[in-house]
Amino acid sequence: QVTLVESGGGSVQAGGSLRLSCVASGRTFSLFSLGWFRQTPGKEREFVARISSGTVVVADSLKGRFTISRDNAQDTVHLQMNSLKPEDTAVYYCEAVVYGPVTYWGQGIQVTVSS
8 A cells, every 4th residue: 555645736826836746655665656647627637747767757748847756765756847827727646656556646736827
């Protein structure tokens, strides 16, 4: 079992920045990857970014604005979001994949970008 706790969400004006963090606890020794997804009402959960063993993948539409990083010592993943747009408004979910594979999700954190 892996527990994920997200922080750093909130409201910001367009053009601003936010940094989301997600701390993993539990079976972190078997972590394969950590990442972020987002979801808006009525839409499917959308991939944002993922990091595993130093390999970073960011959604093409978000490259240049969003950056993902990982603090292995603290089993924490960060999502730096710059030049935010109203369309970035969503609930952001932290994802952890452990060897199996098994996927775990955080409870989600709201990000609201106003124009």
